[in-house]
Amino acid sequence: MEIKKCVRCGSLYTTDNDVCNECLIKDKVEVIKLRGVINEGLEVGTTKQDLAIKSGITSRNLERYLKTEEFSGIYFPETSCDLNNNEILKGTIEV
Numbered sequence: 001m002e003i004k005k006c007v008r009c010g011s012l013y014t015t016d017n018d019v020c021n022e023c024l025i026k027d028k029v030e031v032i033k034l035r036g037v038i039n040e041g042l043e044v045g046t047t048k049q050d051l052a053i054k055s056g057i058t059s060r061n062l063e064r065y066l067k068t069e070e071f072s073g074i075y076f077p078e079t080s081c082d083l084n085n086n087e088i089l090k091g092t093i094e095v
């Protein structure tokens with residue numbers, strides 16, 4: 001039996017999940033929120049920061065959810081700064 005430390009609250013647990021049982025519920029609620037925000041339709045150029053603000057999820061947890069299979073196909077730049085730089089490089093934004 002492997003003892004793991006919960007990434008959300010630091011408690012020890014032995015299940016196969018990424019977090020302890022208590023946080024598993026919080027994770028589920030947040031993933032539903034995140035899914036909702038994404039399904040509502042996002043503006044082009046929505047960053048991880050925007051997403052965190054819109055969904056009320058901390059960037060640390062958001063980072064974790066975005067790595068899951070469900071969201072791994074969607075790309076979000078870290079900040080709008082990243083985006084602007086990339087877009088300017090590609091010449092798609094008029095400055």
Ligand SMILES: [Zn+2]
Pocket residue numbers: 006007008009010011019020021022023024
């Ligand atoms: Zn926990």
